[in-house]
Amino acid sequence: MEAIKTTLERLISLTGLTDDYVPMVRYTILVILAFVLAWLAGWLCRRLVVPLLMKVTGKTDAKWDDIIFSEKVLVSACRIVPAIVIWGLLPLVFFEYPKVANIVGRLTSIYFTIMMVRTIIVFIDSFKLLDHGARSSKQQYVYSICGVLKILMIFIAAIVVISIVVDKDPSTLLAGLGAASAILMLAFQDTIKGLVAGIRLASNDM
Numbered sequence: 001m002e003a004i005k006t007t008l009e010r011l012i013s014l015t016g017l018t019d020d021y022v023p024m025v026r027y028t029i030l031v032i033l034a035f036v037l038a039w040l041a042g043w044l045c046r047r048l049v050v051p052l053l054m055k056v057t058g059k060t061d062a063k064w065d066d067i068i069f070s071e072k073v074l075v076s077a078c079r080i081v082p083a084i085v086i087w088g089l090l091p092l093v094f095f096e097y098p099k100v101a102n103i104v105g106r107l108t109s110i111y112f113t114i115m116m117v118r119t120i121i122v123f124i125d126s127f128k129l130l131d132h133g134a135r136s137s138k139q140q141y142v143y144s145i146c147g148v149l150k151i152l153m154i155f156i157a158a159i160v161v162i163s164i165v166v167d168k169d170p171s172t173l174l175a176g177l178g179a180a181s182a183i184l185m186l187a188f189q190d191t192i193k194g195l196v197a198g199i200r201l202a203s204n205d206m
């Protein structure tokens with residue numbers, strides 16, 4: 001990284017800028033390059049990887065891979081790639097500004113968490129189409145399970161995002177929610193019982 005820094009500063013000095021402005025311009029160029037590379041990685045993923053995988057799944061006789069690995073799931077997964085690129089470039093770009101690196105790292109982690117959960121939710125929703133989109137008594141069981149999984153994923157994502165913001169271990173927050181969870185279970189016990197009963201009735205119909 002020191003070699004890159006020195007080379008970039010020499011190139012900037014050739015433009016005639018004074019030494020006082022060279023570090024600021026160099027830092028700005030590195031930040032712009034990092035975000036351009038992140039955007040380019042996501043664009044290449046959508047334009048090259050997604051069509052390639054769509055062709056591979058389209059050549060198989062099975063229908064489940066066309067639905068589970070649909071274009072929506074793959075495009076949503078491509079939105080995670082820029083966060084991975086930014087995370088990898090953080091030590092190279094913000095090596096002189098640890099506080100800025102910490103802030104950008106947290107924002108990147110939040111974005112990564114949200115996009116990851118969004119991809120999982122889109123993946124869960126794709127299971128609803130395995131019966132050709134027809135909603136039957138058998139399919140109702142799958143709908144109920146998918147709904148529970150989506151709520152669980154959103155809850156976990158909220159805990160992770162809060163832990164990133166307050167800079168705490170997620171397990172610590174989960175431990176602190178023990179008493180609150182018991183209160184919520186008492187308050188919504190009728191709703192929970194209705195959900196469990198609906199799942200059992202749907203499973204009996206199957």
